[in-house]
Amino acid sequence: MARDCAICSKEKMTGHHRKLLRGHRNVTGKRVFKPNLQKTMFEGKKVLACVKCIKTKSRAGATKKKPAVTDTGKS
Numbered sequence: 001m002a003r004d005c006a007i008c009s010k011e012k013m014t015g016h017h018r019k020l021l022r023g024h025r026n027v028t029g030k031r032v033f034k035p036n037l038q039k040t041m042f043e044g045k046k047v048l049a050c051v052k053c054i055k056t057k058s059r060a061g062a063t064k065k066k067p068a069v070t071d072t073g074k075s
Contacts, residue, residue, distance in 0.1 A: 003037065006047035007057075010035045 004011035017031040037048045042057070049057075 003034070003048070005035060005037060005050040005053055007042065007049050007053040010050050010052075 002011075012035065013033045014030050015033055017028050019026045019028050036051045038051060038054060039046060040049050040054055041047075042049060
């Protein structure tokens with residue numbers, strides 16, 4: 001199984017790891033930034049999805065309820 005998000009295709013990235021050593025930047029080379037993948041159900045299937053997609057999916061179904069309109073009888 002690939003280590004990327006099944007919804008948005010987010011995958012690992014490489015970048016520089018810069019560490020401070022005695023007041024100077026120490027050249028320590030490259031590192032790998034991995035996405036935060038979690039197992040979740042999406043469209044009836046168990047998939048690996050990043051947390052950003054899981055949060056977006058959970059907010060999509062949640063809508064604010066509008067207050068009920070009450071008739072006051074004044075016209």
